[in-house]
Amino acid sequence: MMEAQKYVWEGAIPLQIHLHESEVTTLPPPLPALILAPRIGYLPLLIPHIKPHFSSALPPGVDTVWFEYKGLPLKWYIPTGVLFDLLCVEPERPWNLTVHFRGYPGNILIPCEGEDSVKWSFINSLKEASYIINGNCKNVMNISQPDQVELWHSVFNGNLEAYLKVSSKLKLGTAGHEYSANLSSGSFVSRQSAGDTDATGQVKTGRVPVRLYVWGVSEDFDDLEDAPQIDSWDKISYINRPVEIHGEEGKCFTLLDAVKSLLPEHFQYKSLTNEESSKEEGEDEQKVPSEEGGENLSEYVESCYPSDNAEVKLVRIQGIEPKLEIPFSWVVHNLMNPEHFLHVCVCLKFSQVKIPSDG
Amino acid sequence: MDISSWDGTISLAEFHAAACALVEKWKKVEGYLSLENIILVSIKEEHDELPSFPQKEETSCSDKEESIDIATLVQGQSDHDEICYYDLHIVYSAPYRVPVLYFRVYYSDGEPLQFEDIKKHLPAHSAKTLLDSKWTFITQEEHPYLNRPWYKLHPCGTGEWMKLLFQGDVSLARNGAAIEVYLISWLSFVGQVVGLRIPYEMLNQL
Numbered sequence: 001m002m003e004a005q006k007y008v009w010e011g012a013i014p015l016q017i018h019l020h021e022s023e024v025t026t027l028p029p030p031l032p033a034l035i036l037a038p039r040i041g042y043l044p045l046l047i048p049h050i051k052p053h054f055s056s057a058l059p060p061g062v063d064t065v066w067f068e069y070k071g072l073p074l075k076w077y078i079p080t081g082v083l084f085d086l087l088c089v090e091p092e093r094p095w096n097l098t099v100h101f102r103g104y105p106g107n108i109l110i111p112c113e114g115e116d117s118v119k120w121s122f123i124n125s126l127k128e129a130s131y132i133i134n135g136n137c138k139n140v141m142n143i144s145q146p147d148q149v150e151l152w153h154s155v156f157n158g159n160l161e162a163y164l165k166v167s168s169k170l171k172l173g174t175a176g177h178e179y180s181a182n183l184s185s186g187s188f189v190s191r192q193s194a195g196d197t198d199a200t201g202q203v204k205t206g207r208v209p210v211r212l213y214v215w216g217v218s219e220d221f222d223d224l225e226d227a228p229q230i231d232s233w234d235k236i237s238y239i240n241r242p243v244e245i246h247g248e249e250g251k252c253f254t255l256l257d258a259v260k261s262l263l264p265e266h267f268q269y270k271s272l273t274n275e276e277s278s279k280e281e282g283e284d285e286q287k288v289p290s291e292e293g294g295e296n297l298s299e300y301v302e303s304c305y306p307s308d309n310a311e312v313k314l315v316r317i318q319g320i321e322p323k324l325e326i327p328f329s330w331v332v333h334n335l336m337n338p339e340h341f342l343h344v345c346v347c348l349k350f351s352q353v354k355i356p357s358d359g
Numbered sequence: 360m361d362i363s364s365w366d367g368t369i370s371l372a373e374f375h376a377a378a379c380a381l382v383e384k385w386k387k388v389e390g391y392l393s394l395e396n397i398i399l400v401s402i403k404e405e406h407d408e409l410p411s412f413p414q415k416e417e418t419s420c421s422d423k424e425e426s427i428d429i430a431t432l433v434q435g436q437s438d439h440d441e442i443c444y445y446d447l448h449i450v451y452s453a454p455y456r457v458p459v460l461y462f463r464v465y466y467s468d469g470e471p472l473q474f475e476d477i478k479k480h481l482p483a484h485s486a487k488t489l490l491d492s493k494w495t496f497i498t499q500e501e502h503p504y505l506n507r508p509w510y511k512l513h514p515c516g517t518g519e520w521m522k523l524l525f526q527g528d529v530s531l532a533r534n535g536a537a538i539e540v541y542l543i544s545w546l547s548f549v550g551q552v553v554g555l556r557i558p559y560e561m562l563n564q565l
Contacts, residue, residue: 075501110499110508124498127515128454135366137515209454233506240503241453 004334011039039081064104129340256324314347367522368456
């Protein structure tokens with residue numbers, strides 16, 4: 001478990017940042033800045049590193065920094081890795097971004113006053129996660145000032161060890177595990193391998209903080225580079241809704257289950273109430289006869305839920321596309337961001353024709 | 360509804376029921392309630408008329424959001440030069456399981472007010488609370504449906520004080536119609552932050 005978290009924290013996106021041509025006042029224009037941006041970090045935190053590179057070329061005036069990708073202003077409170085996974089379907093390395101120091105689009109982006117804004121956005125998200133998990137924000141509100149500083153610095157610096165020390169005080173164990181702040185990585189691994197199909201006490205009812213970024217296509221594409229470019233935030237459905245886990249014995253709640261449960265308008269997701277579960281008592285429902293994994297899984301699931309009007313085409317978390325049948329609790333625990341939210345980028349393909357129900 | 364064990368929060372279905380109870384006075388847009396183009400008089404003035412809620416019945420939920428011009432010009436303007444208009448949206452928060460107030464303020468030409476100017480228009484007690492907790496009371500965030508920056512009253516704690524509000528009112532607990540009045544009660548509390556007062560006739564229904 002520690003392994004996966006380490007990889008997440010060490011993950012970074014190489015950026016090549018160009019100053020917007022309207023703001024270049026020197027000849028020759030400045031070269032783009034190259035910087036490695038932590039996945040779990042935020043773009044405004046890079047400004048102190050970027051600004052010196054461009055300051056001599058800037059027109060006079062006050063700086064109001066914002067970033068843009070192919071004309072789309074980037075929302076600064078979304079972690080860098082998520083922005084990349086969402087907007088760069090065919091990963092571009094380095095990722096070419098444009099930076100502006102003037103003309104902040106206040107009608108589209110909420111204001112950003114540098115590190116402070118990012119820090120408070122982070123803390124507010126942490127509070128929200130705490131509320132979702134525990135039903136209150138007390139743990140976050142009550143940590144000491146030095147701890148809060150330490151927590152933020154650990155995220156700012158990408159220091160996982162320091163982060164784990166402070167965050168354990170927040171008692172944010174999520175549903176699907178034993179609620180224990182003293183959970184060591186070793187015991188967690190063995191508990192997990194005992195499986196989610198294990199006896200009671202293993203999978204608990206609860207809510208999991210998730211942020212889903214959904215975009216849809218009506219035409220299929222085989223290659224990622226054929227995927228349509230997202231040129232407006234209106235094309236992305238942002239769903240900030242917790243996943244509800246109902247502890248069910250003998251039933252594994254998968255990543256696909258979780259995604260579908262958040263999209264009831266597209267998927268008729270049902271939990272342990274339908275006839276399928278009574279047919280196969282105790283058997284693992286989610287064993288799918290798939291040869292190729294993803295594609296066949298969604299076809300199989302579609303035939304179980306014939307009134308779905310969409311198909312899950314792509315699920316990307318921390319830059320990877322996990323197999324959809326992986327237990328959701330594993331995904332959450334290993335791939336969540338420091339504010340305890342799991343950010344999931346989903347591409348849906350909408351069906352043209354409704355698949356007839358078998359009754 | 361058993362008030363004693365209730366934590367002050369509501370489910371999405373309950374929010375819908377509560378919203379329907381309020382919808383005669385407000386326009387219900389897909390997913391949230393909106394009340395737009397209203398003028399809020401500064402509480403400093405005691406003899407002004409309250410902005411009146413629309414008298415006409417609103418049509419039910421439409422897909423497109425239309426602003427209704429229900430601005431009422433009030434006798435006795437505030438001592439500021441310009442009239443400010445408020446748009447108020449009540450949106451359900453799935454994480455916090457409570458309603459959240461989103462609002463924006465603008466001049467008659469549509470120009471949005473800067474945060475500093477909004478603070479001047481807020482009732483005195485709000486301005487003070489804002490001073491004490493800049494980042495946690497009123498924040499500027501993206502409207503969950505409209506993809507634009509709006510101001511939002513932070514929902515943390517709403518569950519707790521809603522529970523207190525209901526527990527303190529014996530008639531509410533006895534009534535059993537708690538969900539229907541949830542939003543009006545919530546609004547009577549939250550509205551004070553921006554200076555919105557609920558007309559007596561609405562509260563009288565309780």
